[in-house]
Amino acid sequence: MNSDSSRGGWRSFPFIIGSTAGMSLGGAGIIGNLIVYLIREFNVKSINAAQVGNVANGSSSLFPIVAAIMADSFFGPFSVALLSSFLSFLGTVIFVLTTIIGSLKPKPCNNGSKACNPPSKFQYAILYGGIALCALGFGGARFTTASLGANQFNEAKHHDTFFNWFFLTWYVASVVSFTAIFYIQDNVSWAWGFGICSVATFIGLIILLLGYRFYRLHKPQGSAFLDLARVLVASIRKWKSQLSSTPKDYYIAKDETLPIQPATTPGKRLRFFNRAALITDGDLQSDGSIGKPWRLCTVQQVENFKAIIGILPLWSSSIFLSVPIGIQGSMTVLQALATDRQIGQHFNFPAGSISVIPLISTSIFLTFLDRVVWPAWNKFNGKSPTTLQRIGTGHVLNVLGMAVSALVESKRLKMIHSNPSITMSVLWLLPALVIVGIGESFHFPAQVAFYYQQLPQSLRSTSTAMISMIIGISFYLSTALIDQVQKSTDWLPDNINEGKLDHFYWMMVFIGGINFLYYLLCSTLYKHTKM
Template sequence: MDGKVEASSKEADESLSIGSKRGGWISFPFFIGMITGLSLASTGIVGNLIVYLISEFNIKSINAAQIVNVVVGSTSLFPLVAAILADSFFGSFLVAFASSCVALLGTILLFLTATINSLKPHPCSNDSSITCKPPTGIQYTVLYISIVLISIGFGGSRYTAASLGANQFNKPEHQGIFFNWFFFAFYVASGAALTGIIYIEDNLGWATGFGICVVAAFVGVVIFLSGYRFYRAEKLQGSAVLDLGRVFVASVRKWKCKLSSRVEDYYTTNGDDVMVQVLPPVTPGKRLRFFNRASLITDADLKSDGSVKKSSWRLCTVQQVDDFKKIIGILPLWSSSIFLATPIAIQSCLVVLQALVMDRSLGPHFKIPASSVSVIVLISAPIFLTFLDRVLLPGWHKVTRKMPMPLQRIGAGHVLTVLGMVVSALVESKRLKLVHVHNVSMSVLWLFPQLVLVGIGEAFHFPGQVTFYYQQFPQSLKNTSTAMISMLIGIAFYLSTALIDQVRRSTDWLPDEINHGKVDNVYWMLVVFGGINFVYYLLCSISYKYENV
């Protein structure tokens, strides 16, 4: 806190000295208020959505889990789309504001499904002779529209708001302080929602819980908008993501051209002058030489007077080509992170289904909400991250005289995640035995060890991935590095949906009543899956050469 106050005063002095009231720490509270409100709303909805679909819309448990996976996947994929829109067309503020308004609209629509009886089916009766009625077409339509709006809105607002907030500062250390507090607010609000709001939804009613989410989202939007006069104006510089596509297209268009060893034959300048002098200091790197053709100057790239034609989809600079090849080199490691996140995504849904059929009593008067079990990951990750930062990493530095590389931290996260799946399988095997042999429900507290292991694993691999991508991505793609992390989480949730669907088609492990299934076999499958992926990760990390470090 002292660091923030000191930085705030210094930057305030700088602002006053140049007669500016925009940017700096004066804008900080508005971003924190926005992320707090939107995180309370999004986690309060998505965190308990699987229970809402089962209990209020009579959707089968596994189908409900699949829907939630799609929602989380869409929420994680849309930040990349939002980043492109913000960089290329509208700016971060407009995209963040529009996305937050869309999220608010979706939250209101979901709130209406909980309050208006005609927008949801009649609840199932305990009488087994009465068949549960599924939702009607109109009820499904309203439900899915609200879910789509929530996915797009919350996904598009979070990361664009973070980028806009960091843009308010000039110094990297101030940007770092901002990110720390921004994501700290996100974790605290998410943890509060997973406990407080979900408890209200389960005990006081869905209308009350979703009503709180509406209020939280509305307050977040109002706070964000009220700070507009303090935000710095943005300059649209085009999307660096499109440069990657230009390199690929230009390379394919020149696939028949022979590469040259002369530095004069490659394009380095991307200025606005009509006449461009081509005097590149170096040729593109030898790795992935096929793409060097994108910066190769051919006769078709020259005008009659010898100047270079301006065609970004036919001729790229050497820097753009090298940036493209850096991304290609990172992709194998990035793909291993997708398969690291997939078991975590599957576990996040299965533990809710397990908790629903376990003994959730904590004392004579309190019952743990099934969806709140996942808060253990949110609690254990930041706690161990603090221990890692203050104890383990300094200890490692004292012994080895150097800090562990990001890939080493990611590798430790792989191992801990696989161990978490092993514990999950063992606990589920024991739970099924108690149900079938002794007709006893296991305490939900037995789910905590596996979630703690996954949380500790996230403390290793998630910050490790953020550091790795930020350091290794080209300078022009620093913002994209964050969107790539969100994107891999989204892909992982979509893969988890496809994998669960295939398991249901091929086996009897995941019936709608999981007490009659073999969820432990699913976890053992994830152990094998994670082990193979870890070997793949080791091969990729061993062959990777660090840059910019």
């Protein structure tokens, strides 16, 4: 860690938040309106476009875990965030080129009719290249920047405050994209819309660089995941060894550079893995160092491994918390396209902008929670709600939001079938999205803070990326689930007016309810490793 007292703390905050704002503005403007762009400009059918959108969102959420491993093990969060920001900028440039060079996209037609020409292989290659660079770049920059920001502080209360502001910035910038930029893309030109995204991304990259002299940089500590693998192998190799109750029988590595020394005695939970730190014949060299790293590990490495194992059940419960959100995000765009989007005499609500509603509600409620709810809760109860309580509240609100979506879609289909000339207003879609957005204000920041505080220091970047990995897996599962439901039922035809999307939403309510019970079990049994 850089010891310069002029680095770190809140002095670095404006640069990290400024970079986050630029990247979020550009990323949301590209990935967020991708479904509409594919349908209208690349002649892709609606359900296929929704699946491509889910894959793009999934990739932008899965890559952060790869970027985090690179940051923790080899390069540090700043270097990875910088490289990722540059890749995202290149991706936005490709999207701009697809709008201004006619040969890079198929000839226009009427909303994906059968007479439309599909994109050529070359056009698909350019398009997917741009999507890949944007997904990898924006995904890699987002959570390594979050880790870089959290590393500037030592106290948990400052971590909570930073993550609230980080998510607020992310959501507010996304709101601007989902309104102003989407409106420009739909009503002015895609070239101008994507051009603004490219400029915003470039500015975010420059701001990240300008703050370099203020950042407190944590040096990577080698491959932490390799250490975890050694614990597993060493435990299995010594499975016949008898555990000892004497601390001196376990290998302890002291690091004089650390303000707090690592654990000296292995914990009682998951005791099988304590064997990895148990000293047996031939494990040590003459100078007392480890002679066989795949047979002997430090007590701290064992405790780090057990922390990962202990948190996995809770982590897995969040996957099916995010799957309905991914499905709702893509399906709601299709619903918006099938509704009356005229608001007033002169404004036509862009279909892709429907996703701004949960972002707005999350942004507003994050501020409300931070400034009103949590201080009041602390005043009356003497302490703030735990991260697990906040996550649980998010689970409940998410299920409620899916139920409201099902009811609204059922009403929309009845209107269409009874009188095709009557179209439901797009405003009916808003309540469910507001509820889901409020739920996100509870569970997303709480999850990031929980993983950051509970996982080992050597996995700080990985801890902030775990929620992103959840989102990524969820988007891929959403795509697979949509594909399977489309094959197995008549719920999701290309024309959703002829389908039963409400049945799909009710299925999400059922899955979400079961998952909430699973979360309650996991959170009750979880033992905190540190605070």
